[in-house]
Amino acid sequence: MAGRPSAAMNLLLLVFLASAFAQDDVDEEADLDFLGWFAKGEVAYLDNHWSECVEAMQNSIADFKRYKSEVIRCRIGCRDEAEAAQPLSPVDIEDLGFFERQLRATLCMLKCKEQKRIKRVGAYSKDILSRFEQLQPYDYIQLCYFQRNELKKAADAAFTFLVANPSHESMSRNLKFFLDLPEVDNNDVTNLEAKRYVSLYIHGVDLYGKENYEAAVQHMEESLADYLQNERECRAYCEKPFDQGWYPEFVPSIANHFAFVLKCKSNCSYNMNNLNGEKYDDLLPSHYHYLQYSYFKVDKLMEAIEAAVSYLLFYPEDKDMLENVKYYKSLPNANPELFKPRKVLA
Structure with a gap:
């Protein structure tokens, strides 16, 4: 000792x-x-x-x-x-x-x-x-591209800034101006800062709607993995210096910094649930919803059960998913040990 x-x-x-x-x-x-x-x-x-x-x-x-x-x-x-x-x-x-x-x-x-x-x-x-963090350089980029008459690039920069700052009124007007120009195709305007999970999720939902379940599973699994990695990185970035503005004692100092970091980390999922300007409160759990049905359609019942039980951790009273789990439990040789959520959820 x-x-x-x-x-x-x-x-x-x-x-x-x-x-x-x-x-x-x-x-x-x-x-x-x-x-x-x-x-x-x-x-x-x-x-x-x-x-x-x-x-x-x-x-x-x-x-x-x-x-x-x-x-x-x-x-x-x-x-x-x-x-x-x-x-x-x-x-x-x-x-x-x-x-x-x-x-x-x-x-x-x-x-x-x-x-x-x-x-x-x-x-x-x-x-x-x-x-x-609020992508202010894009404010200048869209103006400078406009002066160079590169209108598509100006629209991309304006849209990228607006996704991160949706209440910015002047940028909203700028983007509307660009989108009204005949040189700019609204469908081609791109968020230059979109994370990989965004496009994977959007394509996964599209494939799900087209009943291409094998491809939907692949896209949703990749989107989920990238989402979780980005959330981990976001939380790590939150562990930044904190100016308390005064000199508290030991315990209050730790508590104040911890509260500051915790508030930042709690905002990670909210900020990440922004798909090119559209907010999805259930973005993370919806991955498990799509995976549950897609796995079921490709006859991978173990994976479907795991996704269903994982989804219920977020929405334990969801009637449709409870019915799905009830159905899985009624199947011959249903093993109670299979009805466990994934180890890594968030």
């Missing part, structure tokens, strides 16, 4: 040393970051340099995606590494196991930031990050 506190203190010391090293080793990157590209794009816009405006704003979007992707990769990887590590003590005394995992994850994050060159984490204010 005497060696346990020493090991814990060594871990804590490593965290502080790595943190100090990281702070002292911040180098100015030669290349512009997403904020620098955005500023360059604004200058080009004001100077009527439309091609430069588009290029700079597109570069700002691309660099922000790289930044966000590396942050998420580090957070998920470090959390998994901390969870898999052998605890210093076999007995979790006063929640020390939880704090040990956080210290391990913190040390891992500091190392990961050095390796992935994302030392700028924490260098941007909430307002700056919000500007990119």
